[in-house]
Amino acid sequence: MSQGRVESMVDEVFNDRSVAVVTGASSGLGYAVASLFAQTGYQVVLVGRDPSRVTAAIERFPLDIAPFASGYACDVTDQNDVQKLFEFVKIQYGKLHVLVNCVGKSDRGLLQDISAKQMQHLFEVNVLSSLYCTQGALPLLEQSGGVVLNVGSLASKVGARYIGGYSTVKHALAGLTQQFRLELKHRGVHVCLLSPGPIKRSDEGQRYRDQVDSNLPDQANRPGGGTRVKGLSPEYVAQVALTMIQKRQADRVLPRYLRLLIAIGNMWPRIGDWLLLKFTSSKN
Template identity: 25%
Template sequence: MRGKVAFITGGSKGIGYGIAESLAQEGVHSVLTSRTQANADKAAKAISEKYKVKCLGIEADVRDYKAVKSAVDRAEDAFGQIDYVIANAGLGHFGSVEDLKVEQWQEVIDTNLSGVFYTIKSSVEALKKTKGYFISISSLAGENFFAGGSAYNASKFGVTGFTQAVMLDLRQKGVNVSTIMPGSVSTYFNGNEPDDKDAWKIQIEDLGEIVVDLFKLNPRTLPSKIEVRPSQPPKK
């Protein structure tokens, strides 16, 4: 894996950052996107200095196809290749369908679902060149619905189905495709502040380890859909 290049959306914090760190430990260079250049630069600087790999931060809102395509083009120009793409950027708005605003629905769908499409659409030619790997970060909410989750469920059910169809589209082209479906993860998602109360949750480095394992697996074998959950959640 050393010397390969990963493109990670939403890479400035949370799951994306954890994946970038795990890959950096294997000598993988990264391009991290964020909605703000300041956050992208901060994360890229931290990883490059700690792990002595190259890391580039790029401002790109995944709701904007042109912004994602520009970021992918910049990544390929800077490194000459893209071996791994992780579509991680996501957000959530929760509440009864009676209260959910149209703007909230659109933001969730545009970010979580259309953003994944824009990411693979922008990078598929680069991945075909390297016989690379595409991973989307879905959720257990992509199979399990819950009250107040209509927008989030719709987006993640969509990501799960979309990614499995893409897997069938691309596997004969030499591009492996997987979706990872985590349960509760210790991140800043939905206003959470990670601390000791989150010790029971999946940690971002755990997901990073899974990604590394996928990339190290012989490419003839493809775990196309991976459910991940805390082993000992609090009793209800």
């Protein structure tokens, strides 16, 4: 992979715009966030590992907002790469107002079967990526009194069937988010967590087909490991991310009604477990 600034049609820098870095922006939710932010007045840096996917993502932007986007290819699980990313942002824009840590990856399977290597990989992608980017962005965010938004999942808040590794590391991301929020408050930097349920996508039901152990039911391959929650549109989730940043909210769960389930589980764990198993029960 060639790391660094991605060639695009953009060479102009719009000094009046606030600057946002969105990791994992070449597809899925990250793309929806980057595109919404460019439409609502940000200069956006889209980050992904594959430069051609980043370029293609910017090319999918409507022509009127494409000038407000630039791309940078790097692996955010590599701390050196991340350092260079924020050096680029500093040199190119001299400021940063928002960091959206959207890189993340799910798995399929039971915790009892996961290997240390698989768990380490999930931890790097879902937790260390956010740690490195937040650390790297901090000097610029402190200057602007900026915001970090971490993209968690319902699995940051509760367990679920068939996504044991993912749930474990997304819980760690929730811990990292609160810890950073407490540590950085007096430095003027706000850190928040958005925990959406399954997000609609074109490859729904196919994505984990190769990963799913033949001993697991078909349900395991479905979004959220078969959680019976209606898929959210990426555009809606992106809109909530924007609101959280604008209003400096701390923590949102989507869909909203599931907050109740989470609260019940925190107060009465056995009832919470019973409800969770009901929400994720097999319809096969």
